[in-house]
Amino acid sequence: MRILILGGYGVFGGRLAELLADVPDIELLICGRNLASAQEFCGRYSGQPTVVPVRLDRCDIVGALRDLQPDLVVDASGPFQDYGENRYGVICACIDAKVDYLDFADAADFVFGVSQFDKQAKAAGIFALSGVSxxxxxxxxxxxxxxxxxxxxxxxxxxxxxxxxxxxxxxxxxxxxxxxxxxxxxxxxxxxxxxxxxxxxxxxxxxxxxxxxxxxxxxxxxxxxxxxxxxxxxxxxxxxxxxxxxxxxxxxxxxxxxxxxx
Ligand SMILES: NC(=O)c1ccc[n+]([C@@H]2O[C@H](COP(=O)([O-])OP(=O)(O)OC[C@H]3O[C@@H](n4cnc5c(N)ncnc54)[C@H](OP(=O)(O)O)[C@@H]3O)[C@@H](O)[C@H]2O)c1
The missing domain is CATH 3.30.360.10 (Dihydrodipicolinate Reductase; domain 2)
Structure with a gap:
């Protein structure tokens, strides 16, 4: 299973990667806007999964889903309060690409709005779960x-x-x-x-x-x-x-x- 973690070297995304350290046969794509930080995180990671540093801004998620073909996207980047007009861009991209999605959003408005994608996610045969914390x-x-x-x-x-x-x-x-x-x-x-x-x-x-x-x-x-x-x-x-x-x-x-x- 290939898991793309947006904010993978941040506090929460990094903690998720560490909690998955004893799971074999998974690949973690450690993503963020700074490749050096992703590489530094992967360099000191010790665990069974394969970790791959990736420079990725969540705005460019459509291309990343096409190129990297993850099975699951976890958005641990935030701040979800400031996602602006296209705030569900990552969710829409995941539904279009039929990739499971979850996030650690802590913003009430953001999480409340995600139920609007329920039908589309079910029709695409994927999970779109928000506020998983x-x-x-x-x-x-x-x-x-x-x-x-x-x-x-x-x-x-x-x-x-x-x-x-x-x-x-x-x-x-x-x-x-x-x-x-x-x-x-x-x-x-x-x-x-x-x-x-x-x-x-x-x-x-x-x-x-x-x-x-x-x-x-x-x-x-x-x-x-x-x-x-x-x-x-x-x-x-x-x-x-x-x-x-x-x-x-x-x-x-x-x-x-x-x-x-x-
Ligand atoms: N639900 C909860 O209970 C709960 C609890 C704690 C935190 N959270 C939320 O989780 C989020 C992360 O918290 P944290 O403590 O881990 O923060 P953090 O340490 O600042 O980590 C954020 C990570 O996201 C990356 N990032 C930021 N903007 C990005 C973008 N546009 N595209 C791709 N990556 C981006 C950052 O790297 P770069 O800046 O280098 O790109 C960094 O790796 C926050 O929104 C926070 O509110 C939720």
């Missing part, structure tokens, strides 16, 4: 399971990244983009908006019978869950999703800057 996939899975026994009315969710997790430049660009800006969400049963990173709440995760985790300060983030989860649960009136990065002092400085900008 903990937000919104784990949220959706947990809520669907809970919905078997109860109506889901109000959701408050959070993600608390480890301080040791690497953060890429494109994540920073995404966060800076919505800090202090309106974030679409469902509140009191109506479409409304909050202010990105300027609304916060504290939460302690306490699993019965276990020591509680540290109390964490979460702030509103613009993630796909806010738009793709409510249609799944007709009785839902509210959804709020936060991130709790640490150290908290830096998180609070980010809150102040977001408030100053709003």
């Amino acid at each position: 903990s937000f919104p996939v784990l949220t959706a899975a947990v809520l669907r399971h809970m919905a078997k026994d109860m109506d889901i009315v109000k959701v408050q969710g959070g993600i608390a990244p480890s301080p040791y997790a690497g953060i890429g430049l494109n994540v920073m660009r995404a966060v800076v983009g919505y800090a202090g800006a309106p974030v679409k969400l469902l509140r009191d049963g109506a479409q409304s908006h909050g202010v990105g990173l300027a609304e916060s709440m504290r939460y302690t995760i306490a699993v019965p019978g276990r020591l509680p985790l540290n109390n964490i300060h979460f702030s509103l983030v613009d993630v796909p869950d806010l738009q793709v989860i409510p249609p799944d649960h007709p009785k839902m009136t509210d959804i709020w999703m936060g991130a709790g990065p640490v150290p908290e002092i830096l998180h609070r400085i980010l809150n102040l800057l977001a408030k100053a900008r709003s």
Whole structure:
């Protein structure tokens, strides 16, 4: 299987390549706009897959699909918030070339819009999956399971990244983009908006019978869950999703800057 990873030497694309290190018989095309960085990544990669550095801007995906003939394209480049007018160009190219597609998009509008390609993707016999990450996939899975026994009315969710997790430049660009800006969400049963990173709440995760985790300060983030989860649960009136990065002092400085900008 040949997998083309856009942003293959970035933090998330690179992590995917590393997680696939124990899978034999696959070829990873490590793509980005800088050939030297792709070559450097491939040079230090150790794992069973064959890795190939490729200079590729996602704008040129049509030719790359024709020349490189991948079985799957993974878009881990971003920032998905800034994909502009032709934001689904990679998806359309994959449907035309009948190549499976998935992305790690964290932009609510981008992920919400991908369902428009459902029919075309099915007709082409391929998968086109967007937002394939903990937000919104784990949220959706947990809520669907809970919905078997109860109506889901109000959701408050959070993600608390480890301080040791690497953060890429494109994540920073995404966060800076919505800090202090309106974030679409469902509140009191109506479409409304909050202010990105300027609304916060504290939460302690306490699993019965276990020591509680540290109390964490979460702030509103613009993630796909806010738009793709409510249609799944007709009785839902509210959804709020936060991130709790640490150290908290830096998180609070980010809150102040977001408030100053709003
Ligand atoms: N869903 C989630 O939970 C989640 C979590 C974290 C991150 N993300 C998203 O994943 C994306 C990547 O994050 P990251 O931390 O890995 O960022 P990153 O370290 O900055 O990596 C981005 C990679 O994409 C490449 N790239 C950028 N523009 C490109 C283009 N036009 N064509 C081809 N390659 C391009 C970059 O290389 P060059 O600039 O050299 O081309 C780089 O290799 C971001 O949009 C981020 O918001 C999603």
